[in-house]
Amino acid sequence: MVIKTFGAIICGASVLAVSQPMKANAATVQRAIRGTWFLKVPADPLLHTKSYVQETKNYAHSIKIKAGNSKVFVIKGRHPATNTYKTKFRYKGGKFHTVTVNVAGQGDTQGLISTHLKINGKRQHVLLGEPQNGNKFDVFTHFRPTKHYFVRGYIKY
Numbered sequence: 001m002v003i004k005t006f007g008a009i010i011c012g013a014s015v016l017a018v019s020q021p022m023k024a025n026a027a028t029v030q031r032a033i034r035g036t037w038f039l040k041v042p043a044d045p046l047l048h049t050k051s052y053v054q055e056t057k058n059y060a061h062s063i064k065i066k067a068g069n070s071k072v073f074v075i076k077g078r079h080p081a082t083n084t085y086k087t088k089f090r091y092k093g094g095k096f097h098t099v100t101v102n103v104a105g106q107g108d109t110q111g112l113i114s115t116h117l118k119i120n121g122k123r124q125h126v127l128l129g130e131p132q133n134g135n136k137f138d139v140f141t142h143f144r145p146t147k148h149y150f151v152r153g154y155i156k157y
Contacts, residue, residue, distance in 0.1 A: 028060040029082055030102045032114035037127055037140040041067070042148040053144055063105055075105050088156035089113065092135070096156065101130060112140070119149065130155070 036057050043051040052068030062076035082104045088096040101111040111130035116123055117139065128151060129138035139149035 027082075029058050029063065029104045030084060032100075033102045033104060033112050033127060034058045034060065035142065037142065038144045039129070039138055039140045040145040040148045051148070056140065058104065081105065090154050092152040092154075113137075117151065128153070 036055065039054045039056070041052055041054055043049060054068070055066045057064040062074060065073045067073075082102070084100050084102050086098055086100055089099040090096040099113050099115070101113055103109055103111045110132075113128040113130065115126060115128060117126050118124070119126070119139075119141065124141060124143075126142075126149075127140035129140060131137060135152050135154055137151045137153055139151060141149065
């Protein structure tokens with residue numbers, strides 16, 4: 001089942017409609033993003049925050065997010081809100097490839113791209129966190145990282 005979502009971009013007095021096909025997968029969280037994922041969040045001197053490791057556990061019917069030593073944020077239910085859509089992605093200096101972006105959760109949730117990258121000489125299965133603006137994709141790994149990993153890339157919407 002394909003659902004079309006529509007957005008509007010207001011330019012002066014005219015309105016331009018933008019559509020993007022999305023596939024509704026309301027049953028479970030996608031298998032490509034299930035498991036325990038870690039992201040080292042860097043320190044931010046402007047907000048006076050220290051660096052910490054964010055731990056995300058994606059199960060079939062729930063998502064648990066723990067940021068550092070804070071409480072665990074849980075999204076659960078028989079049918080968590082999940083969507084997938086295809087788009088074009090390229091690493092900096094490379095060519096465009098078609099990828100599937102997985103969105104699991106509610107509200108303003110980050111899209112995740114399942115891929116493989118070479119980290120410390122080993123080919124690792126990772127998730128790239130889609131940025132809200134810019135071209136810096138956070139890298140979620142299965143191991144607890146000691147530094148912040150990111151990839152520069154571009155998405156065609």
